[in-house]
Amino acid sequence: MYKLFLRSLISVLFLLGFSLNANAEFKVGFVYVGPTGDHGWTYQHHEGRNAVEALGIKTTYVESVPEGADAERVIRQLAQSGHDLIFTTSFGYMDPTNKVAKDFPNVKFEHATGYKREHSNVSTYSARFYEGRTLLGHMAGKMTKTNTIGYIASFPIPEVIRGINAMTLAAQKVNPDIKTKIVWVFTWYDPGKESEAAQALIDQGADIIMQHTDSTAPVQVAEKAGVWSFGQASDMQRFAPKSILTSIIDDWAPYYVERSIAARDGTWKQQDTWHGLKEGMVAMAPYNSAMGSDLVKEVEQLQKDLASGKAHSFTGPIYDQKGNILVAEGAVADDGMLAGMNVYVKGVEGDIPQ
């Protein structure tokens, strides 16, 4: 009797679960690592979501999802509750995304900045942020008086190291004497740590502050100290109107719109996307006129050349810190080398934390 009761209870619960899912409308889900109001990484993904929503496609988002055991449940819940396409927008969701994808072959998954596509319904995408860094390097090299560039870095992963190298190479091209000083904060978002790092770099003589972290704290510190800075992920100009020369903007909207339409119309296919200035996934905020119209023109030209392929962020000769050649004269680094980059180029101070 007891067993019968238990069995019927379970089947009722199952039916209840299925009836909740019986929803034919096309829906897109987003999983964010931070709050939508971080004005950096998550904010830009949220802007991308808004663009999808503007098409009349129903979307759902879950913010501040920790990259631990909870992520898998959130992703699974989105899949279970009738979402047809799910964007998981942080590296830490890589394994959970693939795990859930295995159980939901009819749902499409898009994982940002990862490298695992274990099932045919998982795509990955990221942006060539380093192209933006090249532009920052050019400006920094021209604008610095102390020849010291302060760089707030998050984690020693290839993406971050690529940015540091691209920036340093571009700055050296216009100013061979520059040094790049780096503070590793080991966080993507921690206004307290980021502002301490910015202050420490300024104290060490940096008159340019740039960041590979998501809060607006560093640019605010730079504004107060009267040094130049660059915004990250979104246009941070209003947080430091005098100090910011420009911001690298992650523009996910076109990609999200394209992939959502493809999934809705049944033309979605697995792919690994790495878009840059050319496709518009990396964009630049308006340039600060304080750097002078000549420099603005130079940078705009460089931006065009990078987009058209005439210029490349990693054009040889490139040497590592010990002077070994990494990329031969005239050659450019291929995507494989860029994806696994784990050495500094000459001119960067310190060692990569290991």
Next chain:
Amino acid sequence: MIKIEKRNDVSRSIYFLTPVLAIFLTLFGGGIIFYILGFNPIEALKFFFITPISDLYGLSELLVKATPLCLIAIGLSFCFKSNNWNIGAEGQLIFGGIVGGGVALLFYNHGGFYVLPIIILSGAIGGMLFAMIPAILKTYFNTNEILVSLMLVYVAKLLLDYLVVGPWSNPEGFNFPETRQFSESARMPILFDGLRIHAGIFITLITVFLSWLILYKTYLGFQIKVSGLSLKTAKYAGYKGKTMIIIVFMISGACAGLAGVGEITGPIGQLHRNISPDYGFTAIIVAFLGRLNPVGIIFASLIVALTYLGAETAQIFLQVPKYTGQVFQGMILFFLLGSDYLLFFKIKFLGLKKNEL
């Protein structure tokens, strides 16, 4: 003129009913908040508290989430009952995770039934040793255990950061701050296919039973209770205070360490920087909501776990801000402490007397 008097006749049944009252007040308060935010309160509460557990997967997730909370809270109840304020369970959890994870990496690609028990045991010992630091400092150097245990949380966090970024990071992982995925032999067995509920739940249940046995059936348990009620009495009775302080911290740390190792060998499967969404702190609420009673803590951990799941579901279905989950946890504690106050104290409203005018 308001006068506050202590009540001397608090009945046991009311003492255990107030948490239930606190939960109902929280539901009511939550309904009001949803209403103010512009949601239908009944619908929102349904998405918050019923939808998450309306299928087997949800029920399994509830248990997955409640398992660490229950384990830590049980351990904390030993400390709290004896007036030792261990606030650093989060650190003990992380340290247990570090030690257990280290052993798991040591046994990478080793098969064998003995691997998992060794990992679990080492995790418990790790948490236990880490909890002994505030205990020994308290007993021999008179430091404040609240501060020491709390500050050690950050020590554990930074140590974990260092390990997963540096020496223990996955050699094939492009420097991302995480270790390898542990081998199958180092993972908690999954109880049902397709669900995440794992063998850790048995460890929790055994721990609950042993705790009940120690607290209510042994001399040590009696000592713990007496010390909690009155330190002076305990002293007069000749109990060895120092030994007891160290023992309760050891029990508490071992439980937190077990929770940590359960998480990394269970749902996570590797070490990275976010192995715990502050379970160690949330478990403090669980311990008090459960009245520091093993059975009470089981129920309390399920309820608090549900607030986590509910916050996610409500956000998915209604786009309610995720932080409402924390608001609910805060409200439960607030109403519990509030009703406790009224339970133990009488508030008398006296008219103003003539000579006071």
